[in-house]
Amino acid sequence: MLTALSRQFTAEVLKARKRSLFFGTLGLLLFFAILPLPIAIAGAADASIRDWARDIVTFPGCLWNTLKLTHLVLPMLITVVAAGAVGGEYSGGTWKMTLPRTTSRASPLLAKFLATLVLTLGTLAFTFAFAAAMGAVGSLILGFPFVAGPLGLGAGDLGRMVAYFVLEFSCIISLAMLASVATRSLIGGAVLGYVSQHLLRALTFLPGGWLSPMTNLESLQARWLAQSSYRIADVEAAMGRAMSWQASTATVVVFTVGCGLVAIWLFEKRDLASE
Amino acid sequence: MDYAIRTEGLTKRYGALAAVNNLSLEVPTGSVFGFLGPNGAGKTTTIRMLLGLIRPTSGAASVLGVDVLRERPRLSTLVGAIVEVPAFYPYLDAAENLRAMALGAGQALAAGESDRLLELVGLSKHGKRPVKQYSLGMKQRLGLAAALLGDPPVLFLDEPTNGLDPDGAREIRDLIGSLRSEGRTVFLSSHLLQEVERICTDVAIVQNGELRTQGNVAKLLASSGIELRVSSVARAAGLLGLPPAESHTSEAGWLLTEGTDSAVPGLLRKLLQADVDVFEVRPKRNSLEQLFFEATAAARGGTHP
Numbered sequence: 001m002l003t004a005l006s007r008q009f010t011a012e013v014l015k016a017r018k019r020s021l022f023f024g025t026l027g028l029l030l031f032f033a034i035l036p037l038p039i040a041i042a043g044a045a046d047a048s049i050r051d052w053a054r055d056i057v058t059f060p061g062c063l064w065n066t067l068k069l070t071h072l073v074l075p076m077l078i079t080v081v082a083a084g085a086v087g088g089e090y091s092g093g094t095w096k097m098t099l100p101r102t103t104s105r106a107s108p109l110l111a112k113f114l115a116t117l118v119l120t121l122g123t124l125a126f127t128f129a130f131a132a133a134m135g136a137v138g139s140l141i142l143g144f145p146f147v148a149g150p151l152g153l154g155a156g157d158l159g160r161m162v163a164y165f166v167l168e169f170s171c172i173i174s175l176a177m178l179a180s181v182a183t184r185s186l187i188g189g190a191v192l193g194y195v196s197q198h199l200l201r202a203l204t205f206l207p208g209g210w211l212s213p214m215t216n217l218e219s220l221q222a223r224w225l226a227q228s229s230y231r232i233a234d235v236e237a238a239m240g241r242a243m244s245w246q247a248s249t250a251t252v253v254v255f256t257v258g259c260g261l262v263a264i265w266l267f268e269k270r271d272l273a274s275e
Numbered sequence: 276m277d278y279a280i281r282t283e284g285l286t287k288r289y290g291a292l293a294a295v296n297n298l299s300l301e302v303p304t305g306s307v308f309g310f311l312g313p314n315g316a317g318k319t320t321t322i323r324m325l326l327g328l329i330r331p332t333s334g335a336a337s338v339l340g341v342d343v344l345r346e347r348p349r350l351s352t353l354v355g356a357i358v359e360v361p362a363f364y365p366y367l368d369a370a371e372n373l374r375a376m377a378l379g380a381g382q383a384l385a386a387g388e389s390d391r392l393l394e395l396v397g398l399s400k401h402g403k404r405p406v407k408q409y410s411l412g413m414k415q416r417l418g419l420a421a422a423l424l425g426d427p428p429v430l431f432l433d434e435p436t437n438g439l440d441p442d443g444a445r446e447i448r449d450l451i452g453s454l455r456s457e458g459r460t461v462f463l464s465s466h467l468l469q470e471v472e473r474i475c476t477d478v479a480i481v482q483n484g485e486l487r488t489q490g491n492v493a494k495l496l497a498s499s500g501i502e503l504r505v506s507s508v509a510r511a512a513g514l515l516g517l518p519p520a521e522s523h524t525s526e527a528g529w530l531l532t533e534g535t536d537s538a539v540p541g542l543l544r545k546l547l548q549a550d551v552d553v554f555e556v557r558p559k560r561n562s563l564e565q566l567f568f569e570a571t572a573a574a575r576g577g578t579h580p
Binding site: 003004005007008010012014015018019092093094096097098099100101102103104107108271 | 323326327328329330348350351352354355356358359360361362363364365366367371374375376377378379380381382383418421424425
């Protein structure tokens with residue numbers, strides 16, 4: 001089982017390396033990451049925006065700026081990449097080529113989940129590294145030290161950030177995969193997957209809405225992600241109750257695993273229709 | 276007899292429509308089994324059920340003794356298939372596609388195996404081109420290479436020569452013949468009667484999801500008389516004591532009479548002694564086309580095109 005999973009993971013990486021969908025996502029994220037450079041050039045040319053430019057170009061400002069911008073589009077991009085991995089096999093008709101040879105239908109789906117998670121996290125890490133490099137070049141242009149003083153950013157902070165992204169990406173990927181299996185298409189999976197995120201967020205305002213995974217992710221974001229646009233008090237007010245980080249984490253994990261299990265069950269149970 | 280594939284009462288219903296109805300097939304091990312039927316006869320649905328891609332509504336099916344419904348994991352190393360038009364990852368080249376498909380199924384791909392398969396299907400020169408640039412015929416060849424991944428003993432080929440030019444179709448037929456000689460069982464779905472007649476050892480004809488006939492091709496098309504091309508059909512018919520010539524004329528100038536090979540010398544002697552020239556003698560064989568139209572005539576209202 002593990003050997004098969006490892007091979008299927010390799011197959012997903014092989015496909016992603018040549019897939020324009022994946023490179024389009026990376027390109028869009030890098031567009032945000034390159035911004036410190038033109039801002040530094042503008043700051044060097046116009047003294048009135050020099051201080052504003054310094055905050056964005058130096059470390060860790062360059063990372064926070066990139067984080068804020070990328071986070072606007074990340075849920076949608078991850079949904080599209082995840083739907084592409086599963087729904088693309090339906091739309092392209094390639095499931096019929098591989099499924100007769102697999103010992104289990106759960107295994108390729110799990111491999112796709114893991115590969116999408118690793119690749120999207122890797123893409124985000126690369127984006128941050130690229131943003132830092134652009135910030136360093138921008139700092140040189142502006143004539144400021146790249147790291148001006150103590151960062152106030154420990155290993156614990158970084159660990160919580162990584163944990164947050166793992167949870168958020170897992171939840172979104174799981175939801176998009178379920179949507180793709182349910183609709184048996186790439187476009188259906190992407191649209192339903194993305195719309196579902198917002199519907200789940202809207203559930204917050206209904207009785208029992210504190211169970212919404214999206215709102216719990218926002219609660220975790222407020223706690224764990226530096227420069228988050230959410231405040232714990234606001235999120236808890238929307239939920240109507242205080243949620244510990246443990247409770248929010250458990251809610252998100254249960255939802256993610258639940259989505260994955262339903263997707264696997266549906267994938268096993270349903271006929272592979274003609275494309 | 277040893278059967279590689281067996282189905283018993285296999286049925287697939289979509290609401291009130293029975294795509295496949297009570298189908299019982301027996302595919303001998305090591306045969307090239309032609310699965311014939313008009314469009315919409317249920318050929319692809321049957322293949323999909325045998326591959327575990329869709330679940331039968333009722334009935335049972337096994338491949339090399341493995342129950343398709345209950346033991347699907349064991350089926351994975353036994354079968355290779357082309358179902359409908361083969362599909363690939365268009366942004367990958369042929370070798371990468373084979374690798375992605377083998378790994379995607381959780382199977383290992385030995386070094387040089389993709390090159391060997393591409394050579395086998397005549398795609399070695401195009402192995403580095405993205406598949407999105409391939410013609411339908413090239414995709415069919417690549418589909419065959421993909422079906423052969425892992426060296427499966429049973430192959431399901433759904434219209435494998437679709438989109439191929441005559442040379443390409445002949446190459447694929449030769450390849451299927453060589454696969455059979457290696458001991459594989461090939462389940463070949465097609466609507467090309469001549470193709471099936473040329474390469475298949477056994478055949479089944481389905482229509483409206485139901486089996487019309489099945490059996491060994493040689494037996495089904497066995498000799499049913501002797502045909503003679505003679506200088507005078509009427510005189511020859513009279514000499515051989517046949518009723519009016521029209522009922523015994525298979526085509527213009529040919530006379531059809533009962534009998535087997537052993538009757539030929541006597542017939543020739545009788546005709547030549549009476550100065551009726553004999554230009555050609557051949558055994559009368561039923562064609563698969565004739566068999567097909569006879570088998571499917573009832574559903575068309577008994578008409579024979």
